[in-house]
Amino acid sequence: MASVIDTVYANLDATTVNVSGTVPTVYTLAELKEWTDIADLPCRLLLPVNERNQASAFELNNFGHTQAEVTWRITDLLLWKNVNTETGLKDVAAELLEYSKEYLEMLLTFVPAAGSPAWFSNATSTIDIFEWPEDSGQYFWGVEVVLTLTEHI
Secondary structure (H helix, E strand, O other): OOOOHHHHHHHHHOOOOOEOOEOOEEEOHHHOOOOOOHHHOOEEEEEOOOOOOOOOOEEEEOOOOOOOEEEEEEEEEEEEEEHHHOOOHHHHHHHHHHHHHHHHHHHHHOOOOOOOOEEEEEEEEEEEEEEOOOOOOOEEEEEEEEEEEEEEO
């Protein structure tokens, strides 16, 4: 059985997370821009690594057997507002917390790839200031969700 990781990315791309009537635009790997303008905000970036390029793309267990278990890490990085446009966390905290809650609600009903032996075995959410792209000097308030997908292939 082949990996369903491409299907999972496509299904995440099709999801919406609504925060007080605002739905961030989703950018996949093929759509990523070299620079994020204020006009692009809010947006979600679907990445194979975290904002600091620290996550491995996959881990393979039981290699050499008839079935293998693969663990993928997918980062869904929300860039909400440029840090320079707000005075501090108090200006965005409620919206970022609402986004985290709405993302959780989306995950509870999300099917990674229908009919496949794939599931999210872990998810973490971090509200923080993120530099994007790396070493750009551009900082955004946002939420980093790291999803751990496990599948049998």
